[in-house]
Amino acid sequence: MQPIIQISGLSKTYASGFQALKSVTLDIRRGEIFALLGPNGAGKTTLISIVCGIVNPSTGKVLADGHDIIRDYRAARSRIGLVPQELTTDAFETVWATVSFSRGLFGKPKNPEIVEQVLRDLSLWDKRDNKIMTLSGGMKRRVLIAKALAHEPQILFLDEPTAGVDVELRQDMWKLVRRLRDSGVTIILTTHYIEEAEEMADRVGVISKGEIILVEDKAELMRKLGQKQLTLHLQAPLAEVPEALAGHGLTLRADGTELVYSYDTKAERTGITALLSDLGAAGIRFNDLQTSQSSLEDIFVGLLRANA
Amino acid sequence: MSAATMNLHAIKAIYLFEMARTWRTPLQSILSPVISTSLYFVVFGAAIGSRMQAIDGVPYGAFIVPGLIMLSLLTQSIANASFAIYFPKFTGTIFELLSAPVAWWEAVFAYVAAAATKSVMLGLIILVTAFLFVPLKIEHPLWMLLFLVLTATTFSLFGFIIGVWADGFEKLQVVPLLIVTPLAFLGGSFYSIDMLPPFWRAVTLFNPVVYLISGFRWSFFGFADVGIAVSLTMTLVFLCACIAVIAWIFKTGYRLKN
Numbered sequence: 001m002q003p004i005i006q007i008s009g010l011s012k013t014y015a016s017g018f019q020a021l022k023s024v025t026l027d028i029r030r031g032e033i034f035a036l037l038g039p040n041g042a043g044k045t046t047l048i049s050i051v052c053g054i055v056n057p058s059t060g061k062v063l064a065d066g067h068d069i070i071r072d073y074r075a076a077r078s079r080i081g082l083v084p085q086e087l088t089t090d091a092f093e094t095v096w097a098t099v100s101f102s103r104g105l106f107g108k109p110k111n112p113e114i115v116e117q118v119l120r121d122l123s124l125w126d127k128r129d130n131k132i133m134t135l136s137g138g139m140k141r142r143v144l145i146a147k148a149l150a151h152e153p154q155i156l157f158l159d160e161p162t163a164g165v166d167v168e169l170r171q172d173m174w175k176l177v178r179r180l181r182d183s184g185v186t187i188i189l190t191t192h193y194i195e196e197a198e199e200m201a202d203r204v205g206v207i208s209k210g211e212i213i214l215v216e217d218k219a220e221l222m223r224k225l226g227q228k229q230l231t232l233h234l235q236a237p238l239a240e241v242p243e244a245l246a247g248h249g250l251t252l253r254a255d256g257t258e259l260v261y262s263y264d265t266k267a268e269r270t271g272i273t274a275l276l277s278d279l280g281a282a283g284i285r286f287n288d289l290q291t292s293q294s295s296l297e298d299i300f301v302g303l304l305r306a307n308a
Numbered sequence: 309m310s311a312a313t314m315n316l317h318a319i320k321a322i323y324l325f326e327m328a329r330t331w332r333t334p335l336q337s338i339l340s341p342v343i344s345t346s347l348y349f350v351v352f353g354a355a356i357g358s359r360m361q362a363i364d365g366v367p368y369g370a371f372i373v374p375g376l377i378m379l380s381l382l383t384q385s386i387a388n389a390s391f392a393i394y395f396p397k398f399t400g401t402i403f404e405l406l407s408a409p410v411a412w413w414e415a416v417f418a419y420v421a422a423a424a425t426k427s428v429m430l431g432l433i434i435l436v437t438a439f440l441f442v443p444l445k446i447e448h449p450l451w452m453l454l455f456l457v458l459t460a461t462t463f464s465l466f467g468f469i470i471g472v473w474a475d476g477f478e479k480l481q482v483v484p485l486l487i488v489t490p491l492a493f494l495g496g497s498f499y500s501i502d503m504l505p506p507f508w509r510a511v512t513l514f515n516p517v518v519y520l521i522s523g524f525r526w527s528f529f530g531f532a533d534v535g536i537a538v539s540l541t542m543t544l545v546f547l548c549a550c551i552a553v554i555a556w557i558f559k560t561g562y563r564l565k566n
Contacts, residue, residue: 049456052407056565074315077409088400092332104321105408147404 002066004155004186005029005051010060012210013045020046022210023060028155028188033181035218037199043210044190045085048157052082064155078107081153084246085160085190087140091133093118095124098132099146106151118146121176138169156180158189162196174200194300198222206300208307223264230272231263232279232287233252244282248275259286265293318410319418326392326422337426338433341380345434348376348439352498363500364544366529373435374525375497378459381431382492382517385460386484389423389467394474397564406565412558416468421545424457444528451536452527458543459520463488465550472563488497491517496525501533514516515544 005028020043028034038044049055051062053073064076090098099115119125122142124185132143140260141161146227148156158177162170170255175188177200191197197204197218204221206214237256248271251260279286314459330337351370360368396402405415438444446452474480495517501509513534523539526532530540557564 052403054403054565056404056561074313074409074411079409080407082403082407083402086400088403090399090401092329095323101321104317105404105410107315107317107409109317109363192420216344303471 001030003028004065005188006061006063007047007051008061010047010050010062011187012043012050012055012059013058019138020210021050021057024207024210024212025216026205026212028186029183029203030071031184031186032202033177033187033189033200035197035204036188036191036207037192037194037197037204038207039192039304042207045159046210048065048082049264052080052157070306074107078151079154080157081148081151081155082157083141083159083161084198085163087137087144089132089143091131091138093132093134094217095119095132095143095146098143100152101148102147105155108151114152118149121149121179122146123172129211131150137253138165139167141169149180153185155186155188158187160190160192162191162193162262164270170196201218206251206303211307213303213307227262228265228288228291228293230263230275230291231255232261232286234259234261235285235287238284242282242284245275245278247285248278250275259284315408315410315414318408318432319414319421322405322415322418325342325421326419327425329392330426340431341384342433342437345376345380345437346441348372349438351457353441364529364531365442367442368480370444371500371525372498373438373442373444374528375495375521377431377437377456378495378517378524379492379497379520380434381456381459382463382488383425383464384430384471385427386467386488388426389420389464390471390474390480390484391467392419392423393468393471394480394562397471402564412555416465416554419424420464421428421463427460427464428456431460447530448527452524453560455520455524455527455539455543458540458547459524459564462543462547462550465547465554467552467558470555472557475563488517489535491515492521496521496533516542535565 004279006025007024007026010021011019013019023240024043024047036044036047040143046055050057051064051069053069053076062076065079066076067079069076093101096115099110099118100110103111103115105275116125119128122145124142124146126138126163127139136145145158145161161173165173172198177189189200200220204214204216204218205212205240231253234257238252238259239256241252241259243251246262252258257288261272261275262301263272349369357368357372361372364367378475382433393402396405416524426491470480470483495515496512501512501518501522503514519534519539519542522533523543526539556562
C-alpha cells in the first residue's frame with residue numbers, strides 16, 4: 001500500500017544559515033501512529049511545518065496521500081490537520097465559532113453535526129459558547145485539536161501534544177489519539193517524552209540535528225528493550241568461554257572477569273536456571289551478579305551520542 | 309476538491325470572521341470615526357466655514373465633505389486590513405491560514421473585501437452624518453459609490469501590505485501616521501489644489517491621494533481639480549500596483565513563511 005506521506009530528500013536551511021533538516025527521507029504508513037522523537041531543536045517542528053505548508057522547503061519533495069504539497073497544495077492540505085505546539089488561539093472568539101471557522105477555512109461546507117461531534121469528543125461541548133481566553137491551558141489545547149479535526153482530515157499532526165499538560169489530560173489525549181487511529185486517521189506526533197512514544201506509537205522515528213537516525217516498529221524496539229543482561233563477576237578470570245557453556249551465547253568482558261548473558265524477559269524460558277547449573281558443573285565460581293535492562297531512553301541517548 | 313476550483317468556503321469563513329470582529333467592537337469600529345468626523349464638521353464646517361467664501365459656488369462646509377469621507381476611508385481601510393493580517397501574525401494564529409488549502413488571492417480577497425466593506429459602511433455613515441450638518445447634493449451617486457468602493461479596496465490592499473511588512477505595533481502605525489495622513493491632508497481634503505501657487509500645485513500632482521479626492525469630489529459637485537478619467541486611471545494604477553506587491557509577497561513567502 002502506498003504510504004500516506006512520502007518525504008524524500010527534504011532539506012531546510014533558514015535564512016540565518018542554520019540547517020534545520022538534512023536530506024530527510026521518511027515514509028509514514030497509512031493508519032499508523034508515528035512518533036517522531038528527538039531533543040529540542042532537532043528539527044521536529046520544521047519537518048512538520050514543511051509538510052503542512054507553513055515553512056518553505058529548501059530542497060526535496062513531500063507527497064501527502066500522493067499529492068505534492070506544493071504543486072497540488074489544495075488536495076494535500078485539505079487532507080491534513082495540524083495541532084501546533086504553541087497555544088495560539090483567537091482569544092476573543094467562542095469555541096464554536098473558531099472550530100466552525102477552521103472547517104470553512106479548509107474548504108468544507110458548514111456542518112453543525114460534525115462540529116458538535118468533534119466538540120463532544122473533546123469534552124468541549126459545554127464550553128462551546130465560552131470565549132477562548134476564559135479557558136484553561138488544557139482546554140485551549142483541546143480547542144486546537146478540535147480546530148484541526150473540524151475538516152475531517154485523514155492525517156493529523158500533533159506537535160508536542162502533551163507538553164505542559166497534566167496527567168489526566170494526557171491520558172485523555174492518548175485515548176483520543178487511539179480512537180482517531182481506529183477511525184482510520186494517520187497520526188504523526190512529535191515528542192521528547194520517551195514514555196509517550198512507548199505508550200502511543202506503532203512506529204518510532206528518532207531525529208537529531210536534522211537527520212532521521214532511526215525508524216523502527218515500536219514492537220521491534222520494545223523487543224530490543226525486553227532484552228536483559230545478566231553479568232557474572234567471576235572469581236578467576238577466563239581466557240575464553242568454556243566449551244561446556246558454548247550453547248548459552250555468552251560473552252566475556254573486562255579482561256575475562258565478567259561473563260555476560262543476554263536473555264529475553266518475555267520469553268517462556270529465560271535459560272537462567274540452565275546456565276547457572278551448567279556454570280556449577282563447569283566449576284566456574286562467581287562472587288557477584290547483576291542484571292540490567294536497556295530502556296528506550298538508553299537506546300535514544302546512545303543514538304544521540306553516536307550522532308553527536 | 310481539485311486545484312482548479314476555488315475554496316469558496318474559506319473566503320466566506322475569513323470574510324465572516326473579520327466582519328464579526330467589527331460587530332464585537334462597535335464603539336471602536338463605527339462610533340469613534342463618526343464622532344471625529346462630526347468634530348471636523350463643527351470646527352471646519354460651522355465655525356471656520358461660515359467665514360470662508362464658497363468654492364465654485366459650493367459652500368465650504370459642503371466642499372470638505374468628500375475630502376473628509378476620503379480621509380476616513382483611507383485611514384480606516386489601512387487600519388482594518390493591516391490589523392486583520394498583522395494580528396494573526398502577532399498571536400501566531402496565522403499558522404492556520406498558511407496551512408489551509410487556500411490560494412493567496414483567496415485569502416487576500418476575503419481579508420480585503422471585509423476591510424473594504426467596513427470602510428465603505430463607514431464612509432456611508434459619515435455621509436449620512438454630513439447631511440445633518442450641511443446641505444448636500446450628490447450629482448453622480450453611482451460614480452460616488454464606485455470611487456468609494458475602489459478607494460476602499462485599494463487602500464485595504466495597501467493596508468494588507470503594511471500588515472505583512474510590519475513586525476511590530478510601531479511599524480503598523482508608522483506608515484498611516486507619517487505617510488498616509490500627510491498625503492491625505494495635503495491632497496486637497498480641505499481645499500481645492502487650484503488655490504495653491506503653481507509650483508506647489510505641480511508638486512501636489514505627485515500625491516496619489518489628490519486623484520482620489522478629486523474624483524470623489526467630482527461625483528458630488530460635478531467639478532474637480534483633475535479630470536475624472538485621470539482620477540480613475542490613477543486609482544486603478546495604484547490598485548494594480550498593490551495587487552502586484554501582494555502577489556510577490558505570497559510567491560516568496562516574504563514575512564509570512566521562512
